[in-house]
Amino acid sequence: MPANAVSVRDVSKTFRVYHDRNQSLKATVLKRGRAKYEEFWALKGVDLDIAEGQTFGLLGRNGSGKSTLLKCIAGILTPNTGSITTRGRVAAMLEVGSGFHPELSGRENIYLNGAILGMTKQEVDRKLDAIVDFSGVERFIDHPVKNYSSGMYVRLGFSVSIHTEPDLLLVDEVLAVGDMEFQAKCQEKFAALKRDGKTVVVVSHDLGTMRTFCDRAAWLDHGELQAVGRASTIVDKYADDNHHVHGVEGGGKRHGTGEVRFTKAALLDEDGREVTEIRPDQPVTLRMHYDAPRGFESPNFSATINTMHGQRMWAIIAQDRGFLPTRLEPGSGTVDIAIAGLPLQPAEYEIGVEVRGIDEPEPADSVQAISKFAMRRAAETYGGMLAIESAFVDFSTGLTSDRAAS
Numbered sequence: 001m002p003a004n005a006v007s008v009r010d011v012s013k014t015f016r017v018y019h020d021r022n023q024s025l026k027a028t029v030l031k032r033g034r035a036k037y038e039e040f041w042a043l044k045g046v047d048l049d050i051a052e053g054q055t056f057g058l059l060g061r062n063g064s065g066k067s068t069l070l071k072c073i074a075g076i077l078t079p080n081t082g083s084i085t086t087r088g089r090v091a092a093m094l095e096v097g098s099g100f101h102p103e104l105s106g107r108e109n110i111y112l113n114g115a116i117l118g119m120t121k122q123e124v125d126r127k128l129d130a131i132v133d134f135s136g137v138e139r140f141i142d143h144p145v146k147n148y149s150s151g152m153y154v155r156l157g158f159s160v161s162i163h164t165e166p167d168l169l170l171v172d173e174v175l176a177v178g179d180m181e182f183q184a185k186c187q188e189k190f191a192a193l194k195r196d197g198k199t200v201v202v203v204s205h206d207l208g209t210m211r212t213f214c215d216r217a218a219w220l221d222h223g224e225l226q227a228v229g230r231a232s233t234i235v236d237k238y239a240d241d242n243h244h245v246h247g248v249e250g251g252g253k254r255h256g257t258g259e260v261r262f263t264k265a266a267l268l269d270e271d272g273r274e275v276t277e278i279r280p281d282q283p284v285t286l287r288m289h290y291d292a293p294r295g296f297e298s299p300n301f302s303a304t305i306n307t308m309h310g311q312r313m314w315a316i317i318a319q320d321r322g323f324l325p326t327r328l329e330p331g332s333g334t335v336d337i338a339i340a341g342l343p344l345q346p347a348e349y350e351i352g353v354e355v356r357g358i359d360e361p362e363p364a365d366s367v368q369a370i371s372k373f374a375m376r377r378a379a380e381t382y383g384g385m386l387a388i389e390s391a392f393v394d395f396s397t398g399l400t401s402d403r404a405a406s
Contacts, residue, residue, distance in 0.1 A: 002051045002052045002053055003051070003052050003087065004049045004050060004051055004052065004085075004087070005050050005051065005052040005053075005054070005086065005087050005088070005167065005168050005199035006048070006049070006050040006073055006084070006085070006086050006087075006168065006199070006201065007048075007049055007050075007084070007085045007086075008046055008047060008048040008049070008069070008072075008073070008082070008084050009047060009082050009083050009084070010045050010046070010047060010081060010082040010083075011043055011045070011046045011047075011069070011072060011079045011081070011082035011083070011084060012041065012043050012044050012045055012046070012079060012080050012081045012082055012223075013041075013042045013043040013065075013068055013072060013077060013079050013080055013223075014039045014040060014041050014042065014080050015039075015040045015042055016038075016039065016040070017038050017039075017040045041222075041223050042065045042068040042223050043065045043068055043069060043072070043079070043223045044222075044223040044224045045082070045224070045225075046065075046069060046082070046220075046223075046224075046225050047225065048069075048218055048225065048228065050199060050201060050216075051199075052087065052167075052197065052199055053194065053197040053198065053199060054199055054200075054215045054216055055190065055194060055199075055200045055202070055213060055214045055215050056199070056200070056201045056202070056214060056215065056216050056217065056218070057201075057202055057203075057204065057210040057213075057214035057216070057217035057218070057231055057234075058070065058201065058202070058203045058217070058218055058220065059207075059210060059217055059218070059219045059220070059234060059235065059238045060219060060220035060221055060238075061221070063222075064220040064221050064222060064223070065220045065222070065223040065224075066172075066203045066220055067094070067172050067173075067203060068223075069220065070092070070094065070170050070172050070201065070203055071094060072084055073086065073090075073170060073201065074090060074092040074094065074170050075090070076092070076094070086168055087167065087168070088166070088167025088168055089118060089164060089165070089166045089167050089168070090166060090167070090168045090169075090170065091117050091161040091162070091164045091166035091168070091169050091170070092161070092169075092170040092171075092172075093157060093158055093161050093169075093170065093171045093172065094170065094172045099112065099113040099116045099117075099157070100112070100113060100145050100153065100156075100157065101145075102144065102145055102146035103144055103146065104144065104145065105141065105142045105143060105144055105145070106132075106135075106137055106140060106141040106142065106143065106145055106148070106156055107128075107132075107141050107142055109145050109156070110124060110128065110131055110132075110156070110160055111124050113157065113160045113161075114160055114164070117160065117161060117164045118164065119164055127163045130163060131156075131159045131160055131163050132159075134155075134159040134162070134163070134185065135152075135155040135156040135158075135159035136155055136181075136182070137152050137155060137156055140152065151182070154182070155182055158186065162189050166198065167198055167199065168198070168199045168200075168201070169193060169198065169199070169200045169201070170201050170202075171200065171201070171202045171203070172202075172203045173203050173204055173205065187213075190213070202214065207235050207238070207239060210231055210235050211231055211232050211235045211310060211312070212311070212312045213231075214231035215230075215231060216228070216229065216230060216231055216234075217229070217230075217231040217234040217235065218234065219234050219237060219238045226238075232309070232310030236253070236368075239253070239255060253367070253368050253369070254365060254366060254367040254368070254370075255363070255366055256354075256356075256362065256363040256364050256365040256366050257362055257363070257364050257365075258364070258365065259292070259294070259296050259364040259365075260290055260291070260292045260296050260299065260328065260355050260364040260365050261290065261291045261292075261293075261365050262288060262289065262290050262291075262353050262355075262365050262367050262370060263289045263290065263291055263332070264288075264289040264370070264371070265286065265287065265288045265289065265303075265351050265353050265367075265370045265371050266286075266287055266371055267284045267285070267286055267287075267351075267371075267373055268284060268285040268286075268287055269282070269284060270283055272285075275373070276372070276373050276374060277373065277374045277375075277376055278342065278373060278374075278375060278376065279375075279376050280341060280342060280343045280344060280375060280376075280387040281341045281343070282341060282342075283338070283339065283340055283341060284339050284342070285336050285337065285338055285339065286303055286336070286337040286339060286351065287334050287335070287336050287337075288301065288303065288334060288335045288336075288337075288353050289332070289333075289334050290328070290332065290333055290334070290335070290355065290365075291331070291332045292328040292329070292330060292331065292332075292333070293330060294330055295327060295328055295329055295330045296327065296328040296355075296357070296364060297326070297327050297357060298324065298325075298326065298327070298357050298358040299318075299325055299327075299328050299355050299356075299357065299364070300317065300318050300319045300324070300355065300356055300357065300358050301317075301318040301323070301335050301353075301354070301355050302315065302316060302317040302318060302353070302354045302355070303315070303316055303337060303351065303352065303353050303354075304316075304351070304352040304353075305342065305344075305349050305350070305351060305352075306349065306350045306352060306368075306369075307347065307349060307350075308347070308348050308349070308350060313344060313349065313385070314342065316337060318335075319358065324358070342375070343386050343387045343388045344375050344385070344386060344387060345375065345385055345386065345387050346374075346375050346376060346377040346387075347374070347375055348372055348373070348374050348375075349372065349373055349374075349375065350368070350369040350371075350372050351369070351370055351371045351372070351373070352366075352367065352368045352369065352370065353365075353366075353367050353370055354366040354367070375387075
């Protein structure tokens with residue numbers, strides 16, 4: 001059983017919220033030094049273990065204590081009661097440009113931030129080119145960072161943090177401001193950290209990322225720990241409690257503003273018939289049925305296929321494919337997605353659908369497991385999660401072997 005990278009024991013943290021803070025020495029004397037305040041409990045008796053090598057998510061509404069707990073783990077804040085122990089080198093990305101001096105250049109701030117994170121000058125010297133290359137701010141590396149955009153701040157700060165080669169990386173929502181290319185780079189780095197047995201603790205409001213990216217998660221509410229467990233399970237519990245989730249026929253769940261409502265989603269074969277069982281190489285159409293009572297502007301549709309355990313196997317977003325209707329007229333309609341084939345292993349899978357306005361944080365409707373289908377067993381035998389046709393090749397003759405790859 002792996003050791004714990006983080007152990008949190010009965011941690012509580014309070015802050016003073018002043019209602020009438022003294023603004024001068026005179027006011028302090030007149031009030032005999034007493035300013036009115038109340039104790040705000042940001043954390044209350046939190047107990048938590050994070051195993052080495054896990055990607056761990058912290059969920060909760062604003063003010064729930066997620067960031068406070070992350071700062072306590074990083075050693076930036078000291079708990080009022082309880083204790084926190086960590087193993088190995090810790091790197092933290094807690095806010096945009098944390099540890100940067102605005103008047104210094106990007107290059108100078110790499111050395112400054114590196115020193116704050118425990119790197120020696122010689123270590124920064126060795127990694128300087130890699131840090132600059134990853135950040136993508138080569139053209140501006142000798143300019144003062146006060147002139148950087150927020151995205152440039154994030155890229156440079158994250159690049160320094162990730163190149164400390166931490167055993168424990170703490171990330172607080174800061175990656176949300178990066179562009180898509182940068183976020184893809186970050187995901188690759190996170191995957192590399194995971195392969196190397198490193199630990200990542202992330203705070204995010206993106207439930208989709210939490211579900212697919214994290215192994216385990218914890219849900220905090222008003223400073224108190226509500227639940228800890230497998231990420232998909234905790235995300236569902238949190239969504240149920242905070243987004244007025246309703247069950248749908250077949251066991252799925254939905255949430256959203258209700259401006260659009262999915263009524264059905266099904267796979268169709270080449271003849272347009274609904275099917276619940278398909279082959280890996282079979283072309284199908286995913287048809288989403290919706291109802292928009294008052295019409296809806298700039299709808300961005302998306303769909304996912306997940307295993308019965310919540311692991312995402314496939315996803316498509318209309319905006320990424322250039323499909324951007326200007327408006328859904330009032331009434332009912334359908335949206336079709338043509339799929340050339342789904343090379344998945346024989347098993348049961350769930351279909352999820354969502355629609356939201358462009359750049360809107362809350363979906364109009366999002367339904368998990370709106371329908372299910374089964375993948376038939378192919379004639380060949382495959383290993384792993386995907387059923388991709390393949391064969392060994394005899395390099396000496398160039399002839400294809402009759403033995404299927406497994």
